Amino acid sequence: MWFYEKKLQYPANVRGCDLNMAKYLFAQYGGPDSELSAAVRYLTQRYTMPIPQAKALLTDIGTEELAHWEIIGTLIYKLTEDATPEQLRAAGLGDHFAQHDKALYPHDAAGVPWTAAYIQATGDPITDLHENMAAEQKARTTYEHLISLTDDDGVIATLSFLREREVVHFQRFGEALMLVKEHYEHKHIFY
Amino acid sequence: MHDYASMVEMLREIQALEFAVYDLALFLDTHPCDRRALEDRNKLVNRLNQLRKMFEDRFGPLRLDSFESQFPYRYINDPWPWEIHY
Numbered sequence: 151m152w153f154y155e156k157k158l159q160y161p162a163n164v165r166g167c168d169l170n171m172a173k174y175l176f177a178q179y180g181g182p183d184s185e186l187s188a189a190v191r192y193l194t195q196r197y198t199m200p201i202p203q204a205k206a207l208l209t210d211i212g213t214e215e216l217a218h219w220e221i222i223g224t225l226i227y228k229l230t231e232d233a234t235p236e237q238l239r240a241a242g243l244g245d246h247f248a249q250h251d252k253a254l255y256p257h258d259a260a261g262v263p264w265t266a267a268y269i270q271a272t273g274d275p276i277t278d279l280h281e282n283m284a285a286e287q288k289a290r291t292t293y294e295h296l297i298s299l300t301d302d303d304g305v306i307a308t309l310s311f312l313r314e315r316e317v318v319h320f321q322r323f324g325e326a327l328m329l330v331k332e333h334y335e336h337k338h339i340f341y
Numbered sequence: 342m343h344d345y346a347s348m349v350e351m352l353r354e355i356q357a358l359e360f361a362v363y364d365l366a367l368f369l370d371t372h373p374c375d376r377r378a379l380e381d382r383n384k385l386v387n388r389l390n391q392l393r394k395m396f397e398d399r400f401g402p403l404r405l406d407s408f409e410s411q412f413p414y415r416y417i418n419d420p421w422p423w424e425i426h427y
Contacts, residue, residue: 156403156416157352159360161427207370214363224423318364325371 152213159217160311162224163304169241171300172229173259178296178312179222180256180264183288185312189215191269191285195278201333204275204326208282211319218312223254225305276334279327283320290316349427351396355403358389 178184192212199205230238230252238247245261256264270281293313297306365382372378397407401415410416 153404153406156422157356157359158422158425158427159363160356161353162423163427203371203373207367210363210367210370214367220422227423318367322367322371329371 158221158224159214160221160308162221162228162308164225164228165302165304167232167237168229168300168302168305169233169237169243171302171305172226173241173243173246174296174299175222175226175229175259176257176261177259177292178289179219179226179254181258181262181292182268183285183292184256184258184264184268185215185219185222185289186256186264187268188212188285188289189219190266191271192282194269194271195275195282198271198273198278199275199330201329203329204279207322207326211322214315214319218315221308221312225308226254227252229305275330276327279323279330282323283327286316286320286323290320348396348400349425351392351400352425353427355389355392355396358385358392361385362389 180186189212192208192215196205196208196212199208230243233241233243233252235244235247238244238252246255246257249255258264270278272278272281290313293309293316297309297313300306300309362382362385365378365385368378369375369382393403394408397403401418402408402410405416407416
């Protein structure tokens with residue numbers, strides 16, 4: 151089970167209203183390589199991991215991804231808080247406003263709704279861990295794109311933190327992959 | 342507001358400490374026999390629990406199973422994490 155902790159994992163401050171940036175940030179809120187995809191991917195795959203290290207890692211990284219999802223949601227919330235419908239429309243968020251007002255509905259930067267088709271869980275731990283390493287790299291790249299789209303120091307600080315977490319997760323998944331391979335190479339014959 | 346400033350300051354300390362604990366937890370998931378990492382983790386957890394208790398006594402529970410709450414129940418109080426200026 152989970153308990154909610156009433157705090158963000160990392161501070162999220164914005165300079166003021168920036169609707170274009172809010173729109174771009176939806177990439178990491180409900181896009182293919184979003185924090186939501188990451189959380190659902192890892193928390194789904196963990197059941198079919200063969201060793202304790204991998205079960206623990208997928209549970210803990212999956213949980214951290216939910217905290218990152220909350221951070222992205224907070225940035226979008228703060229960047230859109232003071233916007234009028236006219237301003238949202240001018241920034242290309244008129245479609246969003248029509249269906250969701252300022253609600254944090256999970257879709258990507260272009261408004262495409264989130265789908266489980268973005269993720270995979272094959273039941274093959276080696277395949278799944280490779281998928282996860284690729285996912286971390288794709289998210290790192292997306293954060294680099296997002297950082298180059300803003301000059302808001304607060305947003306940059308938060309996105310830089312999230313980018314660094316992708317690097318750490320990639321490293322940990324690589325270690326888990328190595329441990330799973332060792333597990334399969336070891337002969338489980340007792341005679 | 343003075344109280345708000347000290348709430349944010351303390352919350353940021355908790356964020357930093359809890360982040361260190363979490364990052365070490367991921368490391369320990371794949372390195373359960375690393376004694377130094379485990380000792381660091383244990384030290385940080387003790388400090389985190391002390392700090393969290395101090396914060397919660399002053400500003401209300403961070404979790405719904407935190408230490409006993411004063412009356413009335415303060416967990417629901419604003420600001421929620423997305424409303425705070427850090």
